[in-house]
Amino acid sequence: MDVDRDLLTIGAFAARSRLSAKALRLYDRLGLLAPAYVDELNGYRYYRADQVERARLVALLRQLDMPLARIAEIVELEGERAAERLAAYWAEAESRFASQRTLAAYLRGRLSGRDPGMDSTYGTFTVETVEMGPQVVLTEARHALAHELPAWIEASLGRLEKGAALCGGTTGAPFVVYHSEVSMESDGPVESCVPVADENAARAWAAEHSTARGTKVRVEPAGRLAYTRITKAQVAHPQIVAAFEAVERWIAERGLTVVGPCREVYFADWGAAGPEDPVCDVAFPVA
Template sequence: MKDELLTIGAFAARSRLSAKALRLYDRLGLLAPAYVDEASGYRYYRADQVERARMVALLRRLDMPLAQVADVVAARESDGTRASELLAGYWTGVEERIAGQRTLADFLRGRLSGRSSEMYGKFVVETVEVPEQVLITEKRHTLADELPAWIGASLGRLEAAARECGGVTGAPFVVYHAEVSQESDGPAEACVPVADGAAARAWAEERGRTWETSVRVEPARRLAYTRIAKAQVAHPQILAAFEAVEAWVAEQGLEYAGPCREVYFADWEAAGPEDAVCDVAFPIRGTGSAR
């Protein structure tokens, strides 16, 4: 039988994987040898395993974690379309991470070079009048690394609840009543505008306490805001957008009329890294020279 098999050295040469990598993949169950000599412990492989080994090598060159490599390779043997979808999903995540890192690198370069003010020119700041709104809200103390998951879950709960309150009437948003960072936990407040205030209050009385949810009326406000892409939303790169709006408010001689917020107007899951998804905004008052 061994005459028909390849030694680990010969197989490594043909598969473009090192013997060390082959031993690791064997331990992980990713690429098991066809035969192991019980006396010597030598590993032997079939020639038809070369294609699988090369696929593993190529996927690893994409820096794909071994667990995901195993999923793609296993799917390929039964459903090539599914394997392709798994790879596409992984690569979408890579592109989103790289886009976020690129934005963070730009932010840090500006800070390190002392040219933060130049960065603000990349953000277009405008104003908008927002009418009075009835809101269902959920408030929580949270640190920056926990914030994205909480925002998604909280807004999802509130939007589902809004169906019982006449429906959603405006873009959901998150208000920061105090700083949220790695050291400061806010609180933050997720808000969804709804149509029926009476239904919202009744809903909150019945079930809202489960989520520490409340109903409040948000007065009409004027917001100064800048629009950012999905890749810019991550902390700390989003700080550049907040600082840009703050600098603009100071230049215009305006005053703050409430805590800052992030307004989410797009489908987060469907958006790509460069798609606009969020307005970073501050309620303002005063005449100044606002446009």
């Protein structure tokens, strides 16, 4: 092969593609952009001129902070399929940025020592209270780490809502109770709850499903909740931790006492909601 005439050295190719030689070696190791020819004697890499377009595409995708594994998927696709994969990545990124904006704003207020005063606004979270009556609830519980929660919450609430339809229907928004800390290291337990109208029917339905899912029925006592309303984007972990902490600090500063486990109350249609739509109340029972 006439290397000098037909191929570009790694230096010349780096200049054309606007990538460093170091980046080209990395992309070669990851299978993103392999050289057209590698000299067996000295290990020098050579590239074809028609590889410049792929190299520039990789560089542009990296400007979006896209992980290399996702870039590898996109550059192997063509046309609309590649565009759809990019659109999906950017939708995820925008949702993440929306949630991180709130977390950053909250942390700025906390780090600056800003006094929330005597109103009900704490940083970026508005905290209020509401009186709740007693509720009969169908429940399902398990131990789960933070990354396991979204899928389990969706599945468990779906099962319980189907059961509630056979028990006189639902009488309130479904909610999730955290009986102990849930994080990347701590696994709860967590309890999904759906309020139902007919207690006797609920107990019969739960008895049929208790073996497979540990379904139970209990009465949630009446009481007062301190809560803040958050958007779909803010529900993601760890952003939601800031909302819980804001409510806890608001409670402490007003001399109230937490008298039960914290919870998330899902009052909106999750599937239809956008990242900025309110979907959930982060709440603590207080006295």
